[in-house]
Amino acid sequence: MGPRILVLNGPNLNMLGVRQPEVYGDNSYADVVDVCAAAAAARGASVEVRQTNDEAELLGWIHDVARTRNFSAIVINPAAWTHTSVAIADALVIPEIPIIEVHISNVHARESFRHHSYVSPIAAAVIAGCGLAGYRYGVDRAVDLSGA
Incomplete structure (x- = not known):
């Protein structure tokens, strides 16, 4: 079996297709899951995709990965927590696996508070x-970074 990739999504991403389609497009959160599954399958990997609007829940998922070490890497769209959460940044170093940060929109072309990422x-x-x-x-x- 190939690498296991955990994809984590932060607040409001469950509202894709409804929230600001001019910024985030017309795709739904289910489309995110499908894109991730197809990308993993094409590389002989598996993927688990999760979304939460609760920061404590997201931290728990990261801590769980740190304890079990059964994932090869984390792909994360922290959404608004990108710009506000030192706690998430601190938690992401615990598993000692590659972290890939993803944003649907170009955060650097948006409001200035979105230009900083923890x-x-x-x-x-x-x-x-x-x-x-x-x-x-x-x-x-x-x-690629999982060494597979």
Whole structure:
């Protein structure tokens, strides 16, 4: 069996296709899951995709990976927590596996508060502005970095 990639999504991503389609496009969260699954399958990997609007739940998932070490890499779209959560950044170093940061929109072309990321300094790669293809690129890069 190939690498196992965990894809984590933060707040409001469950509202894709409804929330600001001019920024995030018309695709749904189910489309994110499908893109990630197809990208992993194409590389002989498996993927588990999760979304939460609860920061504590996201931290718990990261801590679980740290304890079990059954994933090869994490692809994460922290959404708004990108710009606010030191706790998530701190948690992401615990598993000691590659972290790939993904954003659907180009956060650097948006409001100035979105230009800073607490996750980027610990990420092996940052992908922004590619729409849902960013998830495909993120999973692909995660597989590359997993040593498979």
